Amino acid sequence: MKTSFFTLGTFSVAGCPPFAGLVLDERVIAVHALQPLCERLGQPLSNSESLFGLLQQWERNLSALQQAVNALEEASAPRAISAALSWLPLEAVHIHAPVLYPRQIFCAGANYRQHVIELAVAQGHGAHDARDEAERRALAEQIMDARIAHGQPYVFTKIPSAITGPYDPIPLPADCSQPDWELELGVVIGRAARHVKREEALAYVAGYTIVNDLTCRDRVYRPDLQAIGSDWLRSKCPPGFLPTGPFLVPASFVPDPQRLHLTLKLNGQTMQDEGTDDMIFGVARLIEYISHYVQLWPGDLICTGSPRGNGMHYQRFLQPGDILEGSISGLGTQRNQCIAESALAGEA
Structure with missing residues (x-):
């Protein structure tokens, strides 16, 4: 199976609170918006509101995100779930430091x-x-x-x-x-x-x-x-x-x-x-x-x-x-x- 490349970060829109986002092909989506797809794939996310939260259960969350991205890239995700996802162009968001904030x-x-x-x-x-x-x-x-x-x-x-x-x-x-x-x-x-x-x-x-x-x-x-x-x-x-x-x-x-x-x-x-x-x-x-x-x-x-x-x-x-x-x-x-x-x- 092909492993699709993606990155993660912390973003905000119009001064709203920052959120964990997944970046794919110059587009970003809030990680928590991928939860229905991850659940459908049998790998629900944990603490998906922030990247710091995702890192607390990193192995589990990384696997879930990789499976979700692979499904989206291969067009194997359920059509209703894919259609409901809201992607934003990177230029439309404010990009913060990825982890807000590390303890050490x-x-x-x-x-x-x-x-x-x-x-x-x-x-x-x-x-x-x-x-x-x-x-x-x-x-x-x-x-x-x-x-x-x-x-x-x-x-x-x-x-x-x-x-x-x-x-x-x-x-x-x-x-x-x-x-x-x-x-x-x-x-x-x-x-x-x-x-x-x-x-x-x-x-x-x-x-x-x-x-x-x-x-x-x-x-x-x-x-x-x-x-x-x-x-x-x-x-x-x-x-x-x-x-x-x-x-x-x-x-x-x-x-x-x-x-x-x-x-x-x-x-x-x-x-x-x-x-x-x-x-x-x-x-x-x-x-x-x-x-x-x-x-x-x-x-x-x-x-x-x-x-x-x-x-x-x-x-x-x-x-x-x-x-x-x-x-x-x-x-x-x-x-x-x-x-x-x-x-x-x-x-x-």
């Missing part, structure tokens, strides 16, 4: 070899690094080689209120002088996970999406608390600093997450252009590592790190009016315009 967001830092090397050259190894460029590069390459051979992932958390939609504006705080982009592969968990082995880890993935883990570079280090290190709360968690989506692509349609390609454009100019095969620690290893220390829940989001080509490398940081366009092969494209945070206050 984990971010892998320094997880692309070339990115870490270039960031170390541009930013240095700490707040008071006095090495020249050649010394910084040599040290970074040495650290990366040792980390690949013997190291562990570096993971921190980000807060859900940083999430914004794939086409929503990004408000830049007035007191942030170095706002920077970080296009990343997002991994959405579909099963509770604790102490998962990497050989089994991908079975816990519901699907993949696009995220842009924005960072205020000038807020990363605390000169008043040098021994503590990075301050991720103030540098990575302002509202709108995690554009997510447009869609959740089920893992069954992504054969190998380490064979995807990321491209970020700033005002039409390509700034990041790298494959996920440059990750130091792949998706499976990240899940193994995170689940060793904490409990992962369905709907949790893992941001897997960003490749080279950030603003710190170019010494070009985001400004109001800039347009970020981030794409990952097979997952779609997000497009966000940067605005001054004060502009949002003016709209209130």
Whole structure:
């Protein structure tokens, strides 16, 4: 039997409450509208009002949705049920971040070899690094080689209120002088996970999406608390600093997450252009590592790190009016315009 491709997301129409939607051929339908068809096929949906709800019983709901899509594509669904379905063109809906909102967001830092090397050259190894460029590069390459051979992932958390939609504006705080982009592969968990082995880890993935883990570079280090290190709360968690989506692509349609390609454009100019095969620690290893220390829940989001080509490398940081366009092969494209945070206050 042919398995028909589809994606999932969260949508709204004319300011009404968001709903879980299924996207097929540039059209979207509310998932709960598919319930009669799923029941007819013997696979009723659970918690179909939101994508977060669907993820709580992901294996069951994914199977039901796949069977429903296959029936619709093969024209084998009962005619009365098919005729009653109301599809909307994607341009008629507002596209939100796919999961509103994950309970936990984990971010892998320094997880692309070339990115870490270039960031170390541009930013240095700490707040008071006095090495020249050649010394910084040599040290970074040495650290990366040792980390690949013997190291562990570096993971921190980000807060859900940083999430914004794939086409929503990004408000830049007035007191942030170095706002920077970080296009990343997002991994959405579909099963509770604790102490998962990497050989089994991908079975816990519901699907993949696009995220842009924005960072205020000038807020990363605390000169008043040098021994503590990075301050991720103030540098990575302002509202709108995690554009997510447009869609959740089920893992069954992504054969190998380490064979995807990321491209970020700033005002039409390509700034990041790298494959996920440059990750130091792949998706499976990240899940193994995170689940060793904490409990992962369905709907949790893992941001897997960003490749080279950030603003710190170019010494070009985001400004109001800039347009970020981030794409990952097979997952779609997000497009966000940067605005001054004060502009949002003016709209209130």
